[in-house]
Amino acid sequence: xxxxxxxxxxxxxxxxxxxxxxxxxxxxxxxxxxxxxxxxxxxxxxxxxxxxxxxxxxxxxxxxxxxxxxxxxxxxxxxxxxxxxxxxxxxxxxxxxxxxxxxxxxxxxxxxxxxxxxxxxxxxxxxxxxxxxxxxxxxxxxxxxxxxxxxxxxxxxxxxxxxxxxxxxxxxxxxxxxxxxxxxxxxxxxxxxxxxxxxxxxxxxxxxxxxxxxxxxxxxxxxxxxxxxxxxxxxxxxxxxxxxxxxxxxxxxxxxxxxxxxxxxxxxxxxxxxxxxxxxxxxxxxxxxxxxxxxxxxxxxxxxxxxxxxxxxxxxxxxxxxxxxxxxxxxxxxxxxxxxxxxxxxxxxxxxxxxxxxxxxxxxxxxxxxxxxxxxxxxxxxxxxxxxxxxxxxxxxxx
Amino acid sequence: xxxxxxxxxxxxxxxxxxxxxxxxxxxxxxxxxxxxxxxxxxxxxxxxxxxxxxxxxxxxxxxxx
Numbered sequence: 001x002x003x004x005x006x007x008x009x010x011x012x013x014x015x016x017x018x019x020x021x022x023x024x025x026x027x028x029x030x031x032x033x034x035x036x037x038x039x040x041x042x043x044x045x046x047x048x049x050x051x052x053x054x055x056x057x058x059x060x061x062x063x064x065x066x067x068x069x070x071x072x073x074x075x076x077x078x079x080x081x082x083x084x085x086x087x088x089x090x091x092x093x094x095x096x097x098x099x100x101x102x103x104x105x106x107x108x109x110x111x112x113x114x115x116x117x118x119x120x121x122x123x124x125x126x127x128x129x130x131x132x133x134x135x136x137x138x139x140x141x142x143x144x145x146x147x148x149x150x151x152x153x154x155x156x157x158x159x160x161x162x163x164x165x166x167x168x169x170x171x172x173x174x175x176x177x178x179x180x181x182x183x184x185x186x187x188x189x190x191x192x193x194x195x196x197x198x199x200x201x202x203x204x205x206x207x208x209x210x211x212x213x214x215x216x217x218x219x220x221x222x223x224x225x226x227x228x229x230x231x232x233x234x235x236x237x238x239x240x241x242x243x244x245x246x247x248x249x250x251x252x253x254x255x256x257x258x259x260x261x262x263x264x265x266x267x268x269x270x271x272x273x274x275x276x277x278x279x280x281x282x283x284x285x286x287x288x289x290x291x292x293x294x295x296x297x298x299x300x301x302x303x304x305x306x307x308x309x310x311x312x313x314x315x316x317x318x319x320x321x322x323x324x325x326x327x328x329x330x331x332x333x334x335x336x337x338x339x340x341x342x343x344x345x346x347x348x349x350x351x352x353x354x355x356x357x358x359x360x361x362x363x364x365x366x367x368x369x370x371x372x373x374x375x376x377x378x379x380x381x382x383x384x385x386x387x388x389x390x391x392x393x394x395x396x397x398x399x
Numbered sequence: 400x401x402x403x404x405x406x407x408x409x410x411x412x413x414x415x416x417x418x419x420x421x422x423x424x425x426x427x428x429x430x431x432x433x434x435x436x437x438x439x440x441x442x443x444x445x446x447x448x449x450x451x452x453x454x455x456x457x458x459x460x461x462x463x464x
Contacts, residue, residue, distance in 0.1 A: 057455075107411070107427065107428045107429055108427040111425075111426075111428075111429075112413070113427070274417060278414075336452040336453065337453055338452070338453055338454065340455055342412065344410070344455055344456070345410060345456075348410040348411055348429075352412065353429075356417075
């Protein structure tokens with residue numbers, strides 16, 4: 001896709017892939033909420049951007065007008081050929097009734113009990129990664145730590161050998177971070193699909209304990225689940241469970257690297273960890289999700305047409321001063337925090353328990369070994385964004 | 400103090416369970432429910448109020464005496 005020029009007017013011509021937006025979206029959201037809380041653009045098709053807590057949660061609950069058949073913030077290019085996954089990645093890319101039963105199949109994989117069973121491996125993984133940094137005397141909290149954690153937990157759920165984890169990371173990066181680069185994102189999809197199809201075929205004759213194996217041998221309304229739905233659900237776990245969580249871990253560590261007073265407080269008051277994790281999720285929520293308008297409608301005074309895209313900006317909702325006191329401040333012991341980092345309504349992130357566990361364990365283990373750390377002098381912090389915002393490089397030094 | 404969880408509104412964020420596991424139960428599908436018929440053991444009222452204040456779906460409410 002052709003590069004689009006920088007944005008001059010955020011209310012009428014916004015672009016979530018704009019470099020300035022990816023680097024520092026907060027003042028843009030603040031201005032939009034004050035002047036034009038539902039922005040519009042014709043870049044990449046007719047699209048609306050919701051920035052207030054009220055509008056975002058309202059749209060998330062209005063599944064009649066706002067369908068999940070397209071949830072990517074950037075519309076995929078039209079193709080003539082039949083899609084390999086005609087249902088996309090259910091339940092995220094579906095409406096009821098498909099959403100309802102596929103979600104029910106997926107949720108038990110992320111129950112509290114199941115998530116607790118991954119905690120020890122997550123903690124050990126964090127410690128190994130930190131050991132390597134201690135030896136080196138410096139590290140990259142994003143590339144060398146945050147990005148290394150969720151992929152291996154998801155790999156376990158999908159029955160992927162550890163040796164393939166790096167390849168997995170590349171595929172997911174290609175798909176999610178290069179949405180603008182068709183060739184690269186296609187490469188990622190090809191890799192993921194090929195791996196999963198092999199898993200699926202093996203699971204039919206030789207089922208293991210992994211998600212694909214279990215789904216292949218589960219029935220819905222008396223019939224086996226279609227292969228394309230099994231592949232869609234497994235693909236979702238991979239796409240939704242990796243760069244989202246590494247972005248949250250990376251943003252949290254970036255915050256701590258730039259706010260020594262919060263590091264000191266968390267070290268001195270570890271009982272604040274749970275509320276701190278929720279506050280990091282609020283302040284640095286990574287994920288914006290899209291919906292497609294099902295029928296011409298007026299939403300909060302805006303004339304939306306069938307087929308328009310609507311971006312539910314959960315990160316902006318979480319910074320809305322109408323919903324949160326001192327919304328732009330990170331307050332580790334914030335008592336009332338109805339943040340929507342994991343969405344709102346029937347599509348609440350199915351993996352939220354897992355993400356929380358990984359984020360908490362990653363921060364705990366980090367602070368246990370690095371009770372004082374900061375950005376490396378002259379370090380260049382880089383960010384990715386669009387659908388999922390988070391830092392990709394956070395060079396730090398330990399004191 | 401007595402509370403109820405609206406099963407239609409609850410979407411399984413599990414914030415209540417994290418804040419007051421003595422009072423709330425969450426099943427494998429994320430559905431929350433109040434233990435003990437919603438009767439809050441004395442001493443846990445503040446925790447439960449915190450859970451009410453943190454539910455993103457406004458699914459928990461106090462039943463008036």
